[in-house]
Amino acid sequence: MALGDTSQDCFPWWHTKFDGVPDSIVSMSGCSVGGDGNVSCDPEAMRADAENQLRAAGYDESLSLEEYSLARYIQSEVSSRSIEEAVAVTEAAVNRAALEGSSVNDVLLYRAGSGYGHYGPIHGIGTGVSTHPYGRWASTSQDPSVKSLLIAKLVMSGDSGNFSNGADDQDGPEAWIIQGQDALNNYVTQLAANGKYWVGPLPGVDHWHTFLQFTPGPLVDGQALLQRGLDALQLPAQRPDWGDLPLCSKPFLPSLFGGSYPLTPVEVVLVGLAAIGGLVGAMYFGRWLFATQPA
Numbered sequence: 001m002a003l004g005d006t007s008q009d010c011f012p013w014w015h016t017k018f019d020g021v022p023d024s025i026v027s028m029s030g031c032s033v034g035g036d037g038n039v040s041c042d043p044e045a046m047r048a049d050a051e052n053q054l055r056a057a058g059y060d061e062s063l064s065l066e067e068y069s070l071a072r073y074i075q076s077e078v079s080s081r082s083i084e085e086a087v088a089v090t091e092a093a094v095n096r097a098a099l100e101g102s103s104v105n106d107v108l109l110y111r112a113g114s115g116y117g118h119y120g121p122i123h124g125i126g127t128g129v130s131t132h133p134y135g136r137w138a139s140t141s142q143d144p145s146v147k148s149l150l151i152a153k154l155v156m157s158g159d160s161g162n163f164s165n166g167a168d169d170q171d172g173p174e175a176w177i178i179q180g181q182d183a184l185n186n187y188v189t190q191l192a193a194n195g196k197y198w199v200g201p202l203p204g205v206d207h208w209h210t211f212l213q214f215t216p217g218p219l220v221d222g223q224a225l226l227q228r229g230l231d232a233l234q235l236p237a238q239r240p241d242w243g244d245l246p247l248c249s250k251p252f253l254p255s256l257f258g259g260s261y262p263l264t265p266v267e268v269v270l271v272g273l274a275a276i277g278g279l280v281g282a283m284y285f286g287r288w289l290f291a292t293q294p295a
Contacts (some may be wrong), residue, residue: 009245009246010203010245010246010247010248011084011203011204011242011245011246011247011248012084012087012160012161012163012203012247012248013247013248013249013250014083014087014154014159014160015083015084015204015247016247017083017154018083018147018150018151021146021147021150022057022145022146022147023079023145023146023147024057024145024146025075025143025144025145026050026053026054026143026144026145026146026149027143028041028045028046028049028050028143031046031143033120033121033141037120037121037134038118038119038120038134039118039119039120039140039141040118043065043068043069043109043117043118043119044065046068046119047063047064047065047068050063050068050071050144050149051063051068054146054149057146059146059150061149061150061153063149063153064156065105065109066103066104066105066156067149067152067153067156068144068149068152069104069105069108069109069119069140070090070093070094070104070108070152070155070156071144071145071148071149071151071152072108072119072140072141072142072143072144072148073089073090073093073108073138073139073140074086074089074090074144074148074151074152075142075143075144075145075148076121076138076139076140076141076142077089077138077139078209078210079142079145079148081206081209081210082204082205082206083151083204084163084202084203084204084205085204085205085206085209085210086148086151087151087154087155087160087163087164088163088164088167088170088202088205088210088212089164089167089170089210089212090151090152090155090160091155091160091162091163091164091167092164092167092168092169092170092212093107093108093137093138094155094156095164095166095167095168095214096137096168096169098168099168099215104156107137107138108136108137108138108140109140111134111135111136111137116134118134119140119141120134120136120139120140120141121136121139121140121141122136122138122139163202164199164202164212164214165199165200165202165212165214166199166214166216167199167212167213167214168213168214168215169196169212169213169215170210170211170212170213171187171210171211171213172208172209172210172211173187173207173208173211173233174208174209174237177208177235177237180235181234181235184233184234184235185230185233187233188226188229188230188233189226189230191213191229192222192225192226192229195215195216196213196214196215197213197214197216197220197222197225197226197228197229198211198212198213198225198228198229198232199212199213199214200228201232201240203242203245204242205240206239206240207232207233207240208233208237208239211232211233
């Protein structure tokens with residue numbers, strides 16, 4: 001198991017769900033990134049067109065604007081990566097929105113500035129367009145594929161099961177490998193100073209390419225979490241190899257607190273207590289009902 005972790009001993013149940021789903025691009029004619037750094041077409045019109053194309057491809061699925069925004073984000077950020085990496089970053093966007101008390105579209109589409117209400121890249125293109133001109137949290141410049149649309153729907157349904165361990169942001173530290181170990185250490189240390197830590201190893205996710213971060217509450221061992229992140233980004237860069245892990249079984253109950261599949265130990269205990277409480281309540285109800293019946 002990569003990085004000495006023993007908690008992730010199986011691929012999520014949806015690991016093979018998208019096998020055979022085409023990577024064909026769902027595009028709308030004339031909707032490319034312009035010189036101002038924006039996709040000029042109306043997002044709702046693009047969503048409706050994508051929904052029609054999805055159904056024409058044999059997928060009887062409706063498509064919300066948030067799902068469409070997430071699919072563009074997937075395609076723009078991690079389209080060439082594993083299913084697990086795509087799901088993890090998608091969950092990060094959903095969690096980022098929750099952390100900010102906003103919606104997915106607030107994070108991916110409705111950022112302030114002259115690019116308000118348009119998809120596009122993080123970095124500007126064209127004459128006179130500066131880097132990061134619109135304050136976008138992530139790129140949404142690419143038209144989505146059928147697979148990206150269906151991954152977005154999986155995450156928005158809640159069935160991905162908090163695979164990302166609560167991630168709410170991500171970076172690509174491989175870009176700093178050439179700067180040496182000090183740069184990588186400073187990156188992780190600065191994250192910790194801002195209250196953000198690596199989520200830990202996830203099956204199928206290359207943490208050098210996608211370093212997923214979460215924002216824990218105050219009752220955490222920040223030093224231990226900091227050290228875990230530092231240990232993960234030591235040179236020479238060792239890419240994780242997950243081998244042939246088995247598939248996790250799909251849980252028979254939804255996760256109570258957004259926990260990973262399968263249910264966490266705490267959730268198992270709570271489910272057990274709830275079941276015991278229900279059984280005891282049923283027994284007392286039965287005794288009361290019996291006692292109140294005429295002889």
